[in-house]
Amino acid sequence: xxxxxxxxxxxxxxxxxxxxxxxxxxxxxxxxxxxxxxxxxxxxxxxxxxxxxxxxxxxxxxxxxxxxxxxxxxxxxxxxxxxxxxxxxxxxxxxxxxxxxxxxxxxxxxxxxxxxxxxxxxxxxxxxxxxxxxxxxxxxxxxxxxxxxxxxxxxxxxxxxxxxxxxxxxxxxxxxxxxxxxxxxxxxxxxxxxxxxxxxxxxxxxxxxxxxxxxxxxxxxxxxxxxxxxxxxxxxxxxxxxxxxxxxxxxxxxxxxxxxxxxxxxxxxxxxxxxxxxxxxxxxxxxxxxxxxxxxxxxxxxxxxxxxxxxxxxxxxxxxxxxxxxxxxxxxxxxxxxxxxxxxxxxxxxxxxxxxxxxxxxxxxxxxxxxxxxxxxxxxxxxxxxxxxxxxxxxxxxxxxxxxxxxxxxxxxxxxxxxxxxxxxxxxxxxxxxxxxxxxxxxxxxxxxxxxxxxxxxxxxxxxxxxxxxxxxxxxxxxxxxxxxxxxxxxxxxxxxxxxxxxxxxxxxxxxxxxxxxxxxxxxxxxxxxxxxxxxxxxxxxxxxxxxxxxxxxxxxxxxxxxxxxxxxxxxxxxxxxxxxxxxxxxxxxxxxxx
RNA sequence: GCGGUCGUAGCUCAGCUGGAUAGAGUACUUGACUACGAAUCAAGUGGUCGGAGGUUCGAAUCCUCCCGUCCGCACCA
Numbered sequence: 001x002x003x004x005x006x007x008x009x010x011x012x013x014x015x016x017x018x019x020x021x022x023x024x025x026x027x028x029x030x031x032x033x034x035x036x037x038x039x040x041x042x043x044x045x046x047x048x049x050x051x052x053x054x055x056x057x058x059x060x061x062x063x064x065x066x067x068x069x070x071x072x073x074x075x076x077x078x079x080x081x082x083x084x085x086x087x088x089x090x091x092x093x094x095x096x097x098x099x100x101x102x103x104x105x106x107x108x109x110x111x112x113x114x115x116x117x118x119x120x121x122x123x124x125x126x127x128x129x130x131x132x133x134x135x136x137x138x139x140x141x142x143x144x145x146x147x148x149x150x151x152x153x154x155x156x157x158x159x160x161x162x163x164x165x166x167x168x169x170x171x172x173x174x175x176x177x178x179x180x181x182x183x184x185x186x187x188x189x190x191x192x193x194x195x196x197x198x199x200x201x202x203x204x205x206x207x208x209x210x211x212x213x214x215x216x217x218x219x220x221x222x223x224x225x226x227x228x229x230x231x232x233x234x235x236x237x238x239x240x241x242x243x244x245x246x247x248x249x250x251x252x253x254x255x256x257x258x259x260x261x262x263x264x265x266x267x268x269x270x271x272x273x274x275x276x277x278x279x280x281x282x283x284x285x286x287x288x289x290x291x292x293x294x295x296x297x298x299x300x301x302x303x304x305x306x307x308x309x310x311x312x313x314x315x316x317x318x319x320x321x322x323x324x325x326x327x328x329x330x331x332x333x334x335x336x337x338x339x340x341x342x343x344x345x346x347x348x349x350x351x352x353x354x355x356x357x358x359x360x361x362x363x364x365x366x367x368x369x370x371x372x373x374x375x376x377x378x379x380x381x382x383x384x385x386x387x388x389x390x391x392x393x394x395x396x397x398x399x400x401x402x403x404x405x406x407x408x409x410x411x412x413x414x415x416x417x418x419x420x421x422x423x424x425x426x427x428x429x430x431x432x433x434x435x436x437x438x439x440x441x442x443x444x445x446x447x448x449x450x451x452x453x454x455x456x457x458x459x460x461x462x463x464x465x466x467x468x469x470x471x472x473x474x475x476x477x478x479x480x481x482x483x484x485x486x487x488x489x490x491x492x493x494x495x496x497x498x499x500x501x502x503x504x505x506x507x508x509x510x511x512x513x514x515x516x517x518x519x520x521x522x523x524x525x526x527x528x529x530x531x532x533x534x535x536x537x538x539x540x541x542x543x544x545x546x547x548x549x550x551x552x553x554x555x556x557x558x559x560x561x562x563x564x565x566x567x568x569x570x571x572x573x574x575x576x577x578x579x580x581x582x583x584x585x586x587x588x589x590x591x592x593x594x595x
Numbered sequence: 596g597c598g599g600u601c602g603u604a605g606c607u608c609a610g611c612u613g614g615a616u617a618g619a620g621u622a623c624u625u626g627a628c629u630a631c632g633a634a635u636c637a638a639g640u641g642g643u644c645g646g647a648g649g650u651u652c653g654a655a656u657c658c659u660c661c662c663g664u665c666c667g668c669a670c671c672a
Contacts, residue, residue, distance in 0.1 A: 044615055054614065065652090066614095098615065143672075184671060283672095309670055318598055319668090326670040333672050362599065363667055389600075390666090401671095423634060443634095455608070458600065460665080467607085471634065473620045474608090481634050489631050531612090539609065539619080546619090549635065558631045573631095595634080 001037050002126045002522050004113040005090070009051060009103060010036040012087060016076045017058055020069075030061050042520070046509070049095070049102030050110070050516045056099060066099030074101045110515035111503035111568065118518065118575040119497045124582055127170060128526045134172040136344050137163050139356035140275070143180040144262035145189040147211025148269055149405035150463050151391040151398050157452040157588065158388055158534065159356040160275045164586045165529035165537070174348055176279045178340065179266065181259050182287055185214060185400075187240040190254055191233070192217030207265025208407065210258055215403035245288070245330070269408060273445070274588055281343070283336055290339035291331045294324045297375055312371055322367035337368045338375075345379050352382045359387035359458075386532055388457035394464055406463060415444040418469045419477075423595070442590040443477050449589050450476025454538040474542050476589055479580060482545035483591045486577035489557055495570040502564040506572060510551040514572060517547050521579050525586060534587060541583045548576045 001007050014033040022028055035057065043052040055073065059066040074096035081087040081094065090109030095102045105113075117123040139159025142152050163175045193213050202209050224230055243249035270276070294310065297303055303310050308327035315321060324335050344353050355365060365385035372380035392398060398405045419440045427436060451468060455461055471477040506515065520540070528536040557573065560566035581591045 041614090048615080052615085056614070100615070141672090180672065307669080311669075320598095321669050323669045328670080330670085332670070336672095359600070360666060361672085364672085387600090392665095397666095459608075460601085462607090470621090475620090475634090477634065481632085485632055485635085492631065535609085542619085550637090552631080553627095553636050556631070594632090 001034060002128050002526075003519060004117060005105065005109065005519055006037055006040050006051065006523075008087075008090060008113065009053070010034075010040060012080060012084075013053060013073065013077065016073055016080065020058075020062055020072070020076075024062050026061055031058065042516075043100070043102055046513050046516060048097065049093075049104045050512070050519075051103045051105070053101040053103070054099060055101065059099070067096070070096040070099055070101050077101065077103075105516075106504065107507045107512065107515075108504035110512065110519070111501075111506055111571075114515050114519045115503075115571055115575045118521075118578050119571060123522065124578075126522055128168075128522055129170045132169075132171045133351035134174070134349065135166070135352040135354060136174045136176055136348060136350045137166075137354045137356060138176045138178055138281075138344075139163075140270075140277075141178045141180060141357065142266060143183070143185055143400075144259050144266075145181075145186050145210050145214050146262075146400045147208050147405065148265065148408045149398060149400070150408060150411050151405070153273075153408055153411070153448065154388065154391050154452045154461065155356060155358070156269075156273055156275055157449045158457065160273065160588045161449075161453055161534035161537075161586065162354075162356065162386075162529070162532050164588060165525060165534065168586055169526050169529040171529075174278045174350065175276065176281055176344070177277045178281045178283065179263070180283045181262070182244055182284045184237065184241070185218075186244065186255060186259075187237045188217040188221060189214035190240055190251055190258070191236055192220060193258070194251075194254070195236075196220060205265075205409075206258075206261035207263075207268075208409065210261050211400065211407075212403075215400060218401050219403065241330070244284075272412070273449075274590075279347075281340055286336045286339045286343065287331065290335045291325065291329075293339050293342075294331065294335055298325070302375060312367075312374060314367060314370055317370070319366050319370060320363065322371050324371070334364060334368050334371070337364075338371055341368065341372055341380075341383060342377060345382075352384065353379070354384050354386050356386045356388070358390050360390065361385070362387060386457075389460040391461045391463050394462055398463075406465070411448060411465070411468070412444055414465060415447055415469060416440045419443045419447075419471075422471075439592045439595050442592045443471075443480060443595055446476030446480045446584070446589045447471055448476075449587060450479070450538060453534045453587055454542075456533065456535045474539075476584075477595075479541050479545045479584065480589070480591055481595060482548055483577055483580045483584070484593065484595045485552065486548065486573050486580070487593050489552075490570065490574055490577065493558055493566070493570060495574055497574060499567070501567040501571050503568065505562070505565045505568045508551075508555055510547070510554045511569070511572060514547045514551045514576060517544060518575055518579055521583070525583075537583060537586060541580060541587075544576060544580055544583070548573075548580075551576075 010033050014031065014036045017031055017036065018028045021030055039054050039057060041052050041054060043049045055066045055069040059069040062069055074094050077094045081091050090105055090113065091103060092106040093104040137159060140152065140156050142148055163173050166173050189210060197213060221233055224233060240251045243251040244255055298310050303324065304313055306313065306321065309323055310325040311321055311323040313321050322334055323332055325331060341353065344350060357365065362385065369380050369383050372383070393404065420436060424436045424440055447468065454474065524537060524540040528534060555569060557566060557569045560569055584591050
């Protein structure tokens with residue numbers, strides 16, 4: 001009940017409905033204002049109305065047909081509007097159409113209830129939720145000793161947007177990350193570096209270079225499989241892993257040093273992407289404790305042995321065998337996740353734990369959560385795996401192992417250069433070189449993040465650089481461009497958000513449509529947040545920009561017929577800009593003032 | 596084989612917690628800059644919503660089966 005016009009309508013309607021309920025001998029509290037609020041939807045087109053009330057539930061309660069109830073309530077609402085000054089000013093028409101009541105607002109109603117709260121900032125401070133459990137959202141689990149690629153970007157954008165959306169909606173959110181800084185991939189990287197690398201260590205971009213070491217190591221190891229060298233290689237890898245586990249030896253020293261290079265790369269990327277974590281959990285932090293924990297449970301007889309390894313058998317529940325200790329006594333990914341899940345709840349007293357991880361890990365998380373449950377961890381039910389589909393290349397899956405990745409830095413560089421060459425270099429004589437760089441970077445962020453977020457999480461993204469650099473149509477830069485134009489017109493005609501304006505003059509169809517659309521901002525954001533679907537906000541913002549462009553095309557601002565109309569149109573332009581800017585910020589996308 | 600994902604316009608996708616005439620982008624065909632920014636706008640062509648049943652007053656949306664697709668299924672993460 002945060003949107004003022006919906007609130008006004010639902011509070012009026014509920015009184016009328018309750019009168020009918022009592023008359024029909026039904027309990028008055030069979031329906032609440034909240035129920036009515038939820039049943040208020042957008043009609044399929046604006047010609048019908050700005051808001052519609054579907055009478056299905058009400059009709060059921062009254063034991064009458066929906067069209068009959070719509071007729072009845074529409075008449076009651078009309079009468080109410082005729083008597084009530086406030087309603088009379090805000091509501092232009094009420095019409096029953098089949099099972100719906102279509103409501104049209106007056107220009108003044110839309111301006112008063114939609115534009116004014118945006119202008120004074122109330123819209124963006126509205127309380128959208130009541131129950132807001134403390135949640136931790138873990139996202140971005142890159143491995144050290146590998147290079148970050150475009151696939152990692154989807155996870156990062158998604159996790160960050162969800163954190164932002166939920167925080168805006170009033171939730172208490174902690175963001176965490178869980179980099180994989182131990183494991184065989186590290187050993188393979190160090191092995192190659194130590195025994196086969198002939199290059200000298202670069203001064204810059206050590207993290208990316210390290211990723212190449214891993215890739216080369218992996219390929220060489222595969223080549224040597226089946227040769228006499230295989231046995232020798234295995235011995236060395238085991239020795240490396242042992243040293244890492246016991247935290248001493250030359251490999252351990254090399255690990256400490258190289259690990260920092262990777263972390264530096266991650267931090268650079270997070271800084272670029274404006275992504276922030278409240279806590280960094282490293283796999284190396286939980287590694288040895290996780291093994292102790294599992295051994296303890298095993299000693300208590302809560303786990304089973306199978307083929308020399310220890311774990312839990314969920315095969316009769318179609319979840320396979322969850323392996324927790326390998327036959328050599330070392331742990332696995334699941335081992336660490338079992339330990340980490342407990343820590344999160346203990347460290348921060350959270351009520352819900354969300355994991356933003358690739359959907360290929362679905363079975364893994366099912367097993368981990370089930371294991372937690374079997375081990376008596378009550379909060380297992382509060383753990384949730386938020387899945388998304390992965391990013392692949394036109395010729396198939398990306399893999400650091402094979403070395404066929406598109407590094408994130410390559411995407412960012414290509415995008416920035418493309419934007420400068422195609423659009424920004426034309427301003428070389430007007431703007432400083434610094435501004436051109438800054439704006440190119442902001443637009444690149446818009447293109448990349450919007451591209452990662454606009455597609456629903458359950459669909460995979462096929463990454464093609466040529467397609468990604470096309471910035472027309474539904475793209476981040478399209479929305480940013482609309483904002484820049486709004487900004488430019490506001491500057492040209494100077495607009496004061498605190499100045500009064502005449503509210504009943506915005507009567508053009510494209511003005512009404514735009515205002516009606518702006519009305520829905522918080523509703524869309526809340527929906528987007530609670531369903532973990534940033535894509536919903538993406539398409540809303542795209543629509544906002546499109547509707548603004550139509551208005552901008554249809555309605556002259558500078559040469560408006562009257563000064564009042566000009567002022568009101570400036571208010572509408574400003575409001576649209578504010579919604580776009582806030583909306584983009586919830587997706588982690590900056591809004592340049594000009595571009 | 597078992598489990599899961601997806602299947603909507605030529606292509607890429609919205610719509611899926613059941614509700615009004617299935618929408619965008621792109622491509623293609625047109626039109627609009629002496630203009631508040633053309634990275635724009637306007638118009639047109641284009642759909643048995645994979646198939647078949649079922650539930651319902653009402654199904655792209657829910658259920659069942661089938662077909663196609665991709666993913667996962669113990670010592671990697």
